[in-house]
Amino acid sequence: MSNAAPEFAVVSGAAVHDVLAGAEREIIDLVERAYLLHAAGQTTNPPSYFLRFPDKPTARIIALPAAVRGDVGVDGLKWVSSYPTNVERGLPRASAVLLLNDVETGYPYACLEASIISATRTAASAAVALRHLNADTGTPLSIGIIGAGLIARYTFRYLRALGLPIERVGIHDRSADYAAALAAHIGRQAPGMPVQVAGSAEEIITGHHLIVFTTTAPSPHVAEVAWFAHNPLVLHLSLRDLDPSIILAADNVVDDVEHVLQADTSVHLTEQRTGGRSFIRATLAEVIGERPAKRMRPVVFSPFGLGVLDLVVGDHVFRKAVAAGRASFINGFFSDLSRHHAIDEQQSPRKSAK
Helix, strand or coil, X not given: CCCCCCCCEEECHHHHHHHHCCCHHHHHHHHHHHHHHHHCCCEECCCCEXXXXXXXXXXXXXXXXXXXXXXXXXXXXXXXXXXXXXXXXXXXXXXXXXXEECCXXXXXXXXXXXXXXXXXXXXXXXXXXXXXXXXXXXXXXXXXXXXXXXXXXHHHHHHHHCCCCEEEEEEECCCHHHHHHHHHHHHHHCCCCCEEECCCHHHHHHHCCEEEECCXXXXXXXXXXXXXXXXXXXXECCCCCECHHHHHCCEXXXXXXXXXXXXXXXXXXXXXXXXXXXXXXXXXXXXXXCCCCCCCCCEEEECCCCHHHHHXXXXXXXXXXXXXXXXXXXXXXXXXXXXCHHHHHHHHHHHHHC
């Protein structure tokens, strides 16, 4: 065990992006392993803390503390802000940093730009869910995406990285410009892929067997149970799109039961309406390794987003960035590490001047 404080490094968003580029399958496997560590009791993941503002009711900053043991070994905190009015300024809605702490000393050893890490672990969790909840593995996928922002871009990339056949993509967003931009992005990612921009959420839901919600909706806006009569797999990444009536008609899988039943998510609203949580069948970790059964009703995956996923991906990115020379170490970041010598050194010049 070292008695020295660790060096402290900063990893920029550009470095994070470059480290993760082309590593989709590796990150999917890493996130799956993180889910299994969490299920095995090898993590600590307390409730997220929401900092809200009376003068900015739509804004919030969220603290996600967590710790991972097993073969990883990292503590830390993601500090992520959501300011919807940023879109009017031409800025992304969300921004984030991730602090990594040494498990022996508690000293932080890295600060990483984390909006890309957050988007990546969300997209990878969607891919893990598709890998283990898709019963029709030989059937080409028709993917319908509702909400055409950053998370949608990353999610399509990670779903595609699984290598499953995709026959077409449909997109709907309240902003025609956002929808067109995502369609163009997918066209560049997958040349020749048929991509259609739809005028309504109904058209997307009824016309596809894999539905991805990546909106900023604060409350349910889809309540028509009949739209899901063809029993699609729904990756409900934005968590608040579906009315409880749809949740109750579905086979529900979540990432963590206690975490997802908060903050007025659709499943939280369903718990409040019914007074119970028996409508949740399993966690994602519990279905990993199962053979998916033919769907007799819609399957909805609702991941609240665990801080342990950010830590596992973030520590991986940090180590890759160091190896590639892309981490900027801050000399002297920690100071006055001795209880006595630093004070003596500061006082000695005064003594000699007398």
